Amino acid sequence: MIPVQLIRTRDLVSPVLAGTLTLVASIALTVVSAWLITRAWQMPPVMDLTVAVTAVRALGITRAVFRYIERLVSHDVALSSAARARSVAYERLAGSGASVGAMSRGSLLTRLGSDIDAVADVIVRAIVPVGVAAVTGVLSVSFAALLSWEVALVLAVGLVLAAVVPSGLSARAVRQAEALRARSVEAYTAAVDRVLADAVALRVGGGMEPALAQADSAARSYARAGESGASADAVGAASSLWIHGLTITGVLLVAGTAYLDGGHSPQWLAVLVLLSLAAFEAVSVLPNAAVAWTRGAGARARLEEVLRGSGALGVVPAAGAVVSDEPRLVARDLSYGRDTDLGVINLDLPFGARHEIIAPSGSGKTTLLMTLAGILPPRGGEVSVDGYSPASVSGTVVLFSAEDAHVFATTVRDNLALGAADASDEEMMEVLEAVGLADWVAELPGGLDTVLGSGAASLSGGQRRRLLLARVLLTDAPILLLDEPVEHLDAGGAAEMLEMLNRDALPGRRARRTVVVVRHPR
Structure with missing residues (x-):
């Protein structure tokens, strides 16, 4: 029932x-x-x-x-x-x-x-x-x-x-x-x-x-x-x-x-x-x-x-699945999805590590991230976060940012608040500055309170990717799994975003994080 x-x-x-x-x-x-x-x-x-x-x-x-x-x-x-x-x-x-x-x-x-x-x-x-x-x-x-x-x-x-x-x-x-x-x-x-x-x-x-x-x-x-x-x-x-x-x-x-x-x-x-x-x-x-x-x-x-097939009300972690504040992400002999081109995956990412996977479209990059996040079960091998299955830990620990994550037909502030409902204007402007949207927001008639009347259609492809990345940076998740974070950006903009993501100290709620990026070749 x-x-x-x-x-x-x-x-x-x-x-x-x-x-x-x-x-x-x-x-x-x-x-x-x-x-x-x-x-x-x-x-x-x-x-x-x-x-x-x-x-x-x-x-x-x-x-x-x-x-x-x-x-x-x-x-x-x-x-x-x-x-x-x-x-x-x-x-x-x-x-x-x-x-x-x-x-x-x-x-x-x-x-x-x-x-x-x-x-x-x-x-x-x-x-x-x-x-x-x-x-x-x-x-x-x-x-x-x-x-x-x-x-x-x-x-x-x-x-x-x-x-x-x-x-x-x-x-x-x-x-x-x-x-x-x-x-x-x-x-x-x-x-x-x-x-x-x-x-x-x-x-x-x-x-x-x-x-x-x-x-x-x-x-x-x-x-x-x-x-x-x-x-x-x-x-x-x-x-x-x-x-x-x-x-x-x-x-x-x-x-x-x-x-x-x-x-x-x-x-x-x-x-x-x-x-x-x-x-x-x-x-x-x-x-x-x-x-x-x-x-x-x-x-x-x-x-x-x-x-x-959904988690418990309120996304409560399973009993005993309490991870540290600096969790380690490990994948051993991981096979996933169907007919993927990336083969068996082995990863051992201590907290704060950076990992990038570059592969063509259709090779299974998104499926890999969903498996690492615990959304999809592995076909073989195992994935663990501090020794626990990622499916058993809170969704605030391992954050999967989908390529097609939704931009709602509401204000810029409300779209960013999905990352942190209690975020201040200063925090929002900090991450917007980091992703290159601060000047754009400042020029909007209502600033952060400007309504994106058509949702994602109100933005260019590059602006949408930057806004979604700003939302992710407002979260407190220690592990970020980013699907095509620089898609639709020009070469210079993509290089800037990747350089920012590779810094030891990231903008937003948490300076140190583990970041896994998947993208196609440019």
């Missing part, structure tokens, strides 16, 4: 109550209107109808007001739950294990995006409607029983069948299509992410057209998967209409027979028939609720798959 209460029971009381009051007002409006119409047909004194006329107006307004309130509170609960889930998911992923590191970006985007949305959607589309239908159904049958227990029995059977049969058919239909839809969403997300994230490289390398064709194919598969699930709605809606029709027919037969036998007024008959019609409004949405529940269950299972 997900280690967080995504949906808290107490949060559901308000939306269920508001939804119930909405439908009760709607049913009461129908009942009073039925009485008013049939009574007015008898042409009584106008004063006899005054209360009913006023009640119709009041109930019409009440229904709209409570519907609005129900939408507000139910969506507030759903959005708050999704926010809590994402916060916990990202905290867990900060200490992610090998199974998560091996996932594609498309898989992670789907699970942390649409899958969390699908789980939260269960609140609005499944849990609240089911709760409202249960309460409203009981109230409707109870009121009908006050007028005729025979009609109440027919109505109760009809409501139960309308709640169970269409929902079961819809859930069964969507369950069969859900696996295909989930795979299609994942493939589509991965294809679009590749086109957007690697646009420059794809254009330069001539791979944009094949990538766009792959994205287009994934989009068509996604659309077909969505169409395959449309039958679920059709099956549920059709069976619901049949049961609704049969129930109303039964109510007409029972109530009509009693009316013809005498002893009941036209108002009695009209109220029972229209009450039965209105009562089905609550259960008519249950097939869609079953679809949402089934999709939410699949999304939750996929989300649990990610979180099971």
Whole structure:
């Protein structure tokens, strides 16, 4: 199970109550209107109808007001739950294990995006409607029983069948299509992410057209998967209409027979028939609720798959994995990844050492760093930090700076604060000066508080690399694993950055560190 209460029971009381009051007002409006119409047909004194006329107006307004309130509170609960889930998911992923590191970006985007949305959607589309239908159904049958227990029995059977049969058919239909839809969403997300994230490289390398064709194919598969699930709605809606029709027919037969036998007024008959019609409004949405529940269950299972492979909440080191303040990084007979060109790796880096690996793209440099950081498991040999597996020590000890680390669409200050949330302006400007961005930031209209409105797209390739390096230098990690830190820099800028990284005393939070740099030949 997900280690967080995504949906808290107490949060559901308000939306269920508001939804119930909405439908009760709607049913009461129908009942009073039925009485008013049939009574007015008898042409009584106008004063006899005054209360009913006023009640119709009041109930019409009440229904709209409570519907609005129900939408507000139910969506507030759903959005708050999704926010809590994402916060916990990202905290867990900060200490992610090998199974998560091996996932594609498309898989992670789907699970942390649409899958969390699908789980939260269960609140609005499944849990609240089911709760409202249960309460409203009981109230409707109870009121009908006050007028005729025979009609109440027919109505109760009809409501139960309308709640169970269409929902079961819809859930069964969507369950069969859900696996295909989930795979299609994942493939589509991965294809679009590749086109957007690697646009420059794809254009330069001539791979944009094949990538766009792959994205287009994934989009068509996604659309077909969505169409395959449309039958679920059709099956549920059709069976619901049949049961609704049969129930109303039964109510007409029972109530009509009693009316013809005498002893009941036209108002009695009209109220029972229209009450039965209105009562089905609550259960008519249950097939869609079953679809949402089934999709939410699949999304939750996929989300649990990610979180099971993640570290403990708060990225707490494993018991006993306490390293020194000057840890040693060792790799013995290390083999990693698949089909890498770097061969078996042997490293013995005492604290403060510098190590550089220069190899062409696709040779396994990034995979090596991820293995040294404990994100991916070695295929052979071992990696240790002061004798412990890097996967068992805190993420603040061994820091892997990815080539595609994210630049957020927020201020320069907030992007740097990911390295050290408590960093002062002086500390930030120190590292910006070291990476050659101090003058650029000083010229910005808001300085450190300038918003990078388009995230990484607001920066040149070189500025992005410098900003990411400044963020790394603000951390307190004693071991830095840097993936392509001088990519997109000109020869002079790259030489300056590499010279700075090779100094014994680095700028930032910690002067002495172990630094491992991987880059391609220039």
